[in-house]
Structures are given as C-alpha cells and as structure tokens.
Amino acid sequence: MMRPHRGLDPGSVWAQRLRQLEQRLRTKEERIVVLETENALLHLKLAEYQGLAGRSTNEVLQLYAAHGQQMKLQRSSAVTQLHGAIKRLKQDLKSLRSFALELSKDFQRQSKTCLYQVLAAVQGIQLQNEAMQMFQIKAFDLEQCLQEVTERYEKEKQKRKALHNNLIELRGNIRVHCRIRPLLPFDDSAGHSVSQDRRRNFSEKVAYAADDETVLVKCSRPGHASVNKTFQFERVYNDLESQDAVFADVAPLLTSLLDGYNVCIMAYGQTGSGKTYTMLGPQFDGNLAFSIEEESELGIIPRATQEVFRLISEKPPGSYWVEVSVVEVYNNEIFDLLAKDSYGKVFGIKRDVVTTREGKSDVPLLTHETVENASEFLHLVNKGLQLRVTHPTLVHAHSSRSHLVVTLTITTVVFGDNFGTSWEDEQTSQRLNKEASCTFPQKMRDSKSTSSSRASSPVQLEATEKMKQVKTRLQLVDLAGSECVGMSGVTGAALRETSFINRSLSALADVLGAIAEQRSHVPYRNSKLTHLLQDSVGGDAKLLVMLCISPGQKYLTESLQSLGFGTRARQVQRGQVKKKTFPVPSKGK
Numbered sequence: 001m002m003r004p005h006r007g008l009d010p011g012s013v014w015a016q017r018l019r020q021l022e023q024r025l026r027t028k029e030e031r032i033v034v035l036e037t038e039n040a041l042l043h044l045k046l047a048e049y050q051g052l053a054g055r056s057t058n059e060v061l062q063l064y065a066a067h068g069q070q071m072k073l074q075r076s077s078a079v080t081q082l083h084g085a086i087k088r089l090k091q092d093l094k095s096l097r098s099f100a101l102e103l104s105k106d107f108q109r110q111s112k113t114c115l116y117q118v119l120a121a122v123q124g125i126q127l128q129n130e131a132m133q134m135f136q137i138k139a140f141d142l143e144q145c146l147q148e149v150t151e152r153y154e155k156e157k158q159k160r161k162a163l164h165n166n167l168i169e170l171r172g173n174i175r176v177h178c179r180i181r182p183l184l185p186f187d188d189s190a191g192h193s194v195s196q197d198r199r200r201n202f203s204e205k206v207a208y209a210a211d212d213e214t215v216l217v218k219c220s221r222p223g224h225a226s227v228n229k230t231f232q233f234e235r236v237y238n239d240l241e242s243q244d245a246v247f248a249d250v251a252p253l254l255t256s257l258l259d260g261y262n263v264c265i266m267a268y269g270q271t272g273s274g275k276t277y278t279m280l281g282p283q284f285d286g287n288l289a290f291s292i293e294e295e296s297e298l299g300i301i302p303r304a305t306q307e308v309f310r311l312i313s314e315k316p317p318g319s320y321w322v323e324v325s326v327v328e329v330y331n332n333e334i335f336d337l338l339a340k341d342s343y344g345k346v347f348g349i350k351r352d353v354v355t356t357r358e359g360k361s362d363v364p365l366l367t368h369e370t371v372e373n374a375s376e377f378l379h380l381v382n383k384g385l386q387l388r389v390t391h392p393t394l395v396h397a398h399s400s401r402s403h404l405v406v407t408l409t410i411t412t413v414v415f416g417d418n419f420g421t422s423w424e425d426e427q428t429s430q431r432l433n434k435e436a437s438c439t440f441p442q443k444m445r446d447s448k449s450t451s452s453s454r455a456s457s458p459v460q461l462e463a464t465e466k467m468k469q470v471k472t473r474l475q476l477v478d479l480a481g482s483e484c485v486g487m488s489g490v491t492g493a494a495l496r497e498t499s500f501i502n503r504s505l506s507a508l509a510d511v512l513g514a515i516a517e518q519r520s521h522v523p524y525r526n527s528k529l530t531h532l533l534q535d536s537v538g539g540d541a542k543l544l545v546m547l548c549i550s551p552g553q554k555y556l557t558e559s560l561q562s563l564g565f566g567t568r569a570r571q572v573q574r575g576q577v578k579k580k581t582f583p584v585p586s587k588g589k
C-alpha cells in the first residue's frame with residue numbers, strides 16, 4: 001500500500017491512485033474484448049475445421065474401403081496365379097521325380113552293363129597277361145635260343161674265316177691260276193719269217209687242261225717224238241669255262257681284302273692270249289671300253305668291284321669308302337688315266353712313283369675318285385680305258401701296249417682300338433691295330449684328295465681323334481702281252497714298246513725271284529711296273545697270277561715261257577726257288 005508523502009495531501013494521492021487503477025481496468029477490459037473476439041473467431045474456425053474433418057473422415061473411410069476391396073481382388077488373383085504355379089511346379093516335380101527314377105534305373109542298368117564289361121575286360125586282360133607271360137617266356141626262350149644260335153653261328157663264322165685265312169696262308173701269298181682260251185680264227189695267221197711247214201701246224205691245239213689243276217702241253221719238234229709236259233697250278237680252266245667260273249675262284253680272295261690284306265690280281269700271258277678278255281671282258285670293234293650290259297661276259301675287274309661293294313654293304317654303313325685310280329705303265333712311264341684338264345676332260349698325265357718314308361709305294365698327285373657303287377666305278381674305268389695305248393700286231397689286231405693297273409683303295413674307319421665292329425677276325429684286328437698308325441683327321445685329309453678340307457668343330461675333332469683309318473688296296477692288273485718280236489712282226493716305235501713290255505715283265509720275274517730267295521734286296525725299283533705294284537706283290541699281300549695261254553701250236557714257245565713263269569711264281573710261296581730261275585721274255589728280241 002502506497003503511503004502518502006510527508007507534506008502531500010493524502011486525498012490527491014488516493015485520487016491519483018484511483019485513476020491509475022481505473023486506467024488499468026479499462027486496458028484489461030479492452031484486452032478481454034479483443035480476446036473474446038479472437039476466441040469467437042477461433043470457435044468459428046474450429047467449427048469450420050470440424051466440418052472439414054467430418055468430410056475427410058468419410059472420404060478416408062471410402063478410400064479405405066475401396067483400397068480394401070482392391071487388395072482383396074488383387075490377393076484373390078495372385079492366389080489363383082500362385083495356385084496355378086504351384087500346380088505346375090508340382091507337376092514338374094512329379095515328372096522330374098519320374099525322370100530321376102528313370103535315370104537312376106537307367107544308371108543302374110548301365111552300371112551293371114559296364115560292370116559286366118569291366119569284369120569281362122579284366123578277365124580278358126588277365127587272360128592276355130597270362131598269354132603274354134607265356135609268350136614272354138616263349139620269346140625269352142626263343143631269344144635265348146636265337147642268341148645261342150647266333151653265338152654258335154658267329155663262332156662258326158669266325159672259325160670258317162680263320163680257316164679261310166689259314167687256308168689262304170697255307171696256300172701262300174701267291175697263287176697261280178691258268179686259263180686256256182679257245183682256238184680263234186686269227187690263230188691261223190702267221191708272221192713273215194715263218195716257213196710253210198710250220199704255218200700248217202699253227203692251228204693245231206697243243207695246250208690242254210688235263211684236269212682242274214693240270215695243264216698238258218704237247219711239245220713236238222720236226223723229226224722228234226712229241227713230249228708231253230705238265231704244269232700244276234691252283235686252278236686250271238679249259239677253253240669252255242665261262243667268265244663266271246673264273247670269277248668264282250677269284251672271289252674268296254676279296255674277303256681277305258676286307259680283312260685288311262692288300263690284294264693283287266694280274267693277268268699274265270703272251271699277246272692275244274686273253275688277258276684283257278679275262279680281266280675286263282670282250283671288247284668290240286677295237287673299242288677298249290667294255291659293255292656293262294653284257295653281264296655274263298664281264299671280266300674280273302667289273303665283277304671284283306661288284307663283289308667288293310657287296311661285301312662292304314654287309315658292314316656297318318659309313319665305315320668304308322672306296323676310291324679308284326686308273327693308270328697305265330707305257331714305255332716304263334706311268335700315266336694317270338683319270339686326270340682331267342681344266343674343262344673336265346679326261347686325259348693321261350705322266351706321274352711318277354716314289355717310295356714313302358714308311359717304305360710304301362706311292363704316286364704323288366695321282367687322281368683318286370671316290371665311288372659309291374660298282375657302276376660309278378665301271379664308268380670311270382671305261383673313261384680311262386679310252387686313253388689306253390693299243391697297237392695292231394700280226395698276232396693281235398688290238399694288242400694292248402701298256403700295263404693297265406686299276407686300283408681300288410678301301411679306307412676303313414675304326415674307332416679307337418676297337419676293330420671288332422668292322423673286322424671280325426681277331427688276328428686281323430690285332431694286325432690292323434698295329435698298322436693303323438695315324439689318327440683319323442690328318443689321314444682323312446690326305447686320302448680325300450679330291451675333296452677340300454672342311455672345318456671341324458672341337459666336338460667333332462675330339463670324336464675323330466679316337467678314329468683311325470686303315471687303307472687296303474685291290475690292284476687289278478691287265479699286263480701288256482709278253483711277245484716274241486719275230487712272231488708279232490713289230491718294228492719301229494712298236495718294237496720299242498715291245499722291248500719296254502718285255503723288260504718290265506722281266507723285272508716282275510726278278511722281283512718274284514728275289515722274294516722267293518728271300519733276298520734282303522728286292523729290286524722293285526728296276527721298273528715302274530714293279531715299283532707301282534710293290535705293296536701288292538711283297539709282304540703279306542695276296543697275289544693271284546692269272547696265266548693266260550693261247551692253245552695253238554703257233555704260240556708254243558711263248559706258252560711254255562708263260563707256264564714256266566707261273567710255275568716259278570707258285571714255287572715262290574713255298575720257298576722252293578733256290579736260284580734265279582725265272583723264265584723271262586726275250587728283251588726286245
């Protein structure tokens with residue numbers, strides 16, 4: 001409560017106070033009016049909203065009902081669909097079940113079948129195994145049997161080979177065969193200085209093959225009783241015996257060639273006695289080449305080559321190669337008949353024969369052609385033969401005036417000290433081991449004179465260091481005919497040729513005589529022919545002399561000389577020649 005101030009009238013104070021209260025009352029009343037208005041307004045709005053709300057509720061209810069209806073509808077169609085799907089699924093399930101059932105049944109059936117099959121297969125395999133075991137046992141037995149047979153065969157082969165070599169050894173390094181040719185039309189013709197009497201007897205046959213080893217010669221002189229002389233040789237061929245028969249006895253010698261021996265086959269005899277025929281085959285129209293097609297008529301040279309290549313084909317491939325050289329010794333000069341000019345044309349070039357440091361004979365720069373088969377060889381020899389010197393004489397229209405020497409050099413490659421792969425004979429292997437003195441690469445370069453040296457890799461060199469090579473030679477010689485100058489009627493240059501021929505044949509006889517007498521000096525160098533043949537005539541080389549004899553009376557003297565030569569040659573091997581008794585052809589007379 002307000003207290004009147006000291007000094008102020010309390011009535012005015014109260015009046016003032018009253019006024020103030022009245023004022024406040026008025027304000028309050030005004031405020032109540034405003035609020036009441038607002039309240040009325042609000043009631044109005046509330047009524048309005050309530051109306052609105054009543055309407056909305058109806059709509060909501062309607063909408064809700066419609067929604068429920070729709071949901072009901074939807075639910076019923078989904079259920080229907082679901083039912084359908086379920087039905088289908090059930091059907092699928094059913095068919096799947098039946099399929100699975102079928103599948104399992106099928107599987108069971110198939111399993112059973114497979115099981116049966118597997119069982120059958122197992123049984124089959126067991127049977128096969130049993131059979132295989134039986135077979136293996138039998139194969140093993142057979143293999144053992146085969147091995148035993150092979151071993152027995154190899155032993156037998158070795159024995160036979162040793163026997164063969166021993167036989168050859170026993171027969172000595174020189175053997176002599178003698179071939180008597182048939183009488184031929186030209187045997188009737190005569191030299192100028194022959195009397196009518198003698199001429200009449202010319203075609204009379206005086207030389208015969210008495211048997212396989214004996215030559216019988218009827219020697220008759222006018223006014224004297226005829227005397228029969230016989231000569232024994234390793235084999236004697238009569239005038240009807242074929243080239244086949246002659247070669248059949250020569251062929252075994254070629255085995256020695258592959259066993260590491262040098263071999264020489266030479267035809268010796270007077271002019272026209274059949275040396276070229278025997279060594280090469282018949283020549284037609286003066287053409288020295290021989291026909292390769294006429295197989296049955298081929299002589300020793302083509303047949304020996306075929307045989308050498310046949311023997312080589314039985315050896316390990318690549319371990320052998322063959323080179324050929326063809327020379328003629330004419331007027332004591334050596335001519336290389338395979339030498340070619342810069343155009344590749346073959347023509348004879350003079351060469352010389354020398355003795356190497358190892359004491360072997362060698363012809364420096366001589367052409368050696370490598371040949372792979374017999375026909376290549378024969379073509380080469382035929383080419384060389386075109387150059388050989390021939391000259392008609394009264395005795396023989398196509399007389400060869402030179403000695404023909406065809407040489408096959410066989411080089412064998414061997415590894416280390418093991419000759420066993422190539423050389424079956426142990427003795428031979430040991431002998432060859434000693435002889436194979438050089439290592440392979442150097443000698444290979446030496447031997448392949450026609451090939452240029454090739455660069456070798458270190459590996460190749462190491463391999464080739466262990467290789468050795470052994471060379472053996474087959475010399476096939478068609479000597480020029482020994483002849484009596486009076487008989488052949490040669491003069492001038494031909495006479496000089498004859499003189500050289502006879503001198504070289506005489507030198508050959510001297511060499512054989514020196515070997516027979518075991519002289520320290522053998523005069524190989526007295527003639528180019530013997531110098532050239534040195535390695536095939538001496539030492540442990542095998543020499544076969546094929547004596548060729550003309551059977552007619554006309555050639556009696558020459559035939560006796562040839563038969564005498566053959567007889568002494570046979571004695572060489574037996575050491576029976578005590579002094580120089582070799583009959584030699586007259587030197588140019």
Ligand SMILES: Nc1ncnc2c1ncn2[C@@H]1O[C@H](COP(=O)(O)OP(=O)(O)OP(=O)(O)O)[C@@H](O)[C@H]1O
Pocket residue numbers: 180181182184239269270271272273274275276277278282283396398399400401479480481482548
């Ligand atoms: N066994 C034989 N059968 C048939 N004909 C032969 C027989 N031997 C040689 N002839 C024939 O005799 C002739 C002379 O033979 P060949 O030419 O071989 O003698 P050659 O001894 O070589 O003579 P040369 O030393 O003078 O050259 C040739 O016509 C040859 O065909």
